[in-house]
Amino acid sequence: MTVRERLHANEHELVEAILFGVVPHGDERGAAEALAELAELADTGEFAVAGCMAQHRRHPDPQTYLGAGKLEELAEAVAQTGARVVIADDQLSPAQGRNIEETVKAIVLDRAELILHIFGIHARTPQARLQVELARLQYQVPRLKRMWTHLERQRGGIAVRGGAGEKQIDVDRSEIRARIAALQRDLEKIEGRKVREVRTRADRFTVALVGYTNAGKSTLMNRLTDAGVLAEDRLFSTLDTRTRPWRLPGGRVVLLSDTVGFIRKLPHQLVASFHATLEEALNADLLFVLVDGSSPHALQQLQVVEEVLEHLGAAHIPRIHVLNKADRISDRSVLTPIRSHGGVSVLVSALTGDGLPGLEAALLDHLASVERDVVLLVPHGSGALRAEVRRLATVLGESFDETGSAMTVRASAAAVQQLIAKGARLGDQGGPSQPD
Numbered sequence: 001m002t003v004r005e006r007l008h009a010n011e012h013e014l015v016e017a018i019l020f021g022v023v024p025h026g027d028e029r030g031a032a033e034a035l036a037e038l039a040e041l042a043d044t045g046e047f048a049v050a051g052c053m054a055q056h057r058r059h060p061d062p063q064t065y066l067g068a069g070k071l072e073e074l075a076e077a078v079a080q081t082g083a084r085v086v087i088a089d090d091q092l093s094p095a096q097g098r099n100i101e102e103t104v105k106a107i108v109l110d111r112a113e114l115i116l117h118i119f120g121i122h123a124r125t126p127q128a129r130l131q132v133e134l135a136r137l138q139y140q141v142p143r144l145k146r147m148w149t150h151l152e153r154q155r156g157g158i159a160v161r162g163g164a165g166e167k168q169i170d171v172d173r174s175e176i177r178a179r180i181a182a183l184q185r186d187l188e189k190i191e192g193r194k195v196r197e198v199r200t201r202a203d204r205f206t207v208a209l210v211g212y213t214n215a216g217k218s219t220l221m222n223r224l225t226d227a228g229v230l231a232e233d234r235l236f237s238t239l240d241t242r243t244r245p246w247r248l249p250g251g252r253v254v255l256l257s258d259t260v261g262f263i264r265k266l267p268h269q270l271v272a273s274f275h276a277t278l279e280e281a282l283n284a285d286l287l288f289v290l291v292d293g294s295s296p297h298a299l300q301q302l303q304v305v306e307e308v309l310e311h312l313g314a315a316h317i318p319r320i321h322v323l324n325k326a327d328r329i330s331d332r333s334v335l336t337p338i339r340s341h342g343g344v345s346v347l348v349s350a351l352t353g354d355g356l357p358g359l360e361a362a363l364l365d366h367l368a369s370v371e372r373d374v375v376l377l378v379p380h381g382s383g384a385l386r387a388e389v390r391r392l393a394t395v396l397g398e399s400f401d402e403t404g405s406a407m408t409v410r411a412s413a414a415a416v417q418q419l420i421a422k423g424a425r426l427g428d429q430g431g432p433s434q435p436d
Ligand SMILES: Nc1nc2c(ncn2[C@@H]2O[C@H](COP(=O)(O)OP(=O)(O)OP(=O)(O)O)[C@@H](O)[C@H]2O)c(=O)[nH]1
Pocket: 211, 212, 213, 214, 215, 216, 217, 218, 219, 220, 230, 231, 232, 233, 234, 235, 236, 237, 238, 239, 259, 260, 261, 262, 324, 325, 326, 327, 328, 348, 349, 350, 351, 352
């Protein structure tokens, strides 16, 4: 049952929230885009949007984020609508948060806390749960406030610890620090296991699906493999990395990884604690950078994804741009700026399956450019080894003689080494060599 269903079952109304943000002068489109995305986040976080307010300024006010007049307007809107929550489009400093709360008399959340809240709702695996808890505590340490959870509305409480004495704050802070250390230890253990798991498949060509949240990564993963990953029209449905074999036409199997999506202004606490999850995917040999081609913000979203990839040290990994949701694009000329962004791009619909043969062909082309063709000799009676060759390499041809079979294959150096370790021998390009 989703949180929304659970709340409806409990007959709890959605909590009303007013959104606000600071945007540069003259950037009307930027303002509308920023607040539209924040509204989507608020919706995913189970809030009902009761109003939006953008202020054009060069920089947010260091003390109050909004200017004094705008802050009053926000307070009036809260009083008029009865909204219990206001949500800022940026991460607020602890002082900004406190000052707004005092004037506006509502619970103040910021973009980072809202995203952390959504991650909290969607975390399913033990690793994701620990990572979210770690990120939340790290966000909390300098603020010492109780964070928003969906239980909040049931208690009807205010998310701020009111009037905590200095002593209490010290106790809380040291408790939080101890919990952070414990979480880090637990996560290291899980990550150690994952690293070993990833190493065991180093000989397999791996493609990672990366992209803005809601671009359709999980839908494509489900189409291409039998992963059965949850895909839905909500932000951050996927919080962990899942890797599955993808069988290409011709029998070659590569691995496909689906992982957590990116977003503008991703809270740095989350990037830090999800580093291991992302790293697992970023060990890939090739990235499919998925873009929702039907979104009016496709180009900006692609730029955000590229920034995050660079930040994660993945700028060097070769990539193919996958422009998704082709079924929803009527005017394909809108894709020109994305296509001219560089590299190979393929238009697909993960929903209908349109364009997937083109994607497979682009992958095979890429494999042809990074792998080499060799002849592997496999003695008679080694059925398991032949099957392994088919899994790790693309078989281009095969001939037989009395010693065994000569398989002409296209494979990475790592895969060839692995196959030699398992008993294959390197032959001439011509065919089976004489036994020595
Ligand atoms: N029309 C259309 N909808 C699509 C297509 N691909 C995905 N979707 C829809 O887009 C929404 C998001 O899809 P997901 O696969 O969950 O997206 P994701 O990139 O995994 O998102 P997160 O895990 O939340 O980051 C779902 O409602 C999908 O049905 C497509 O090709 N066409």
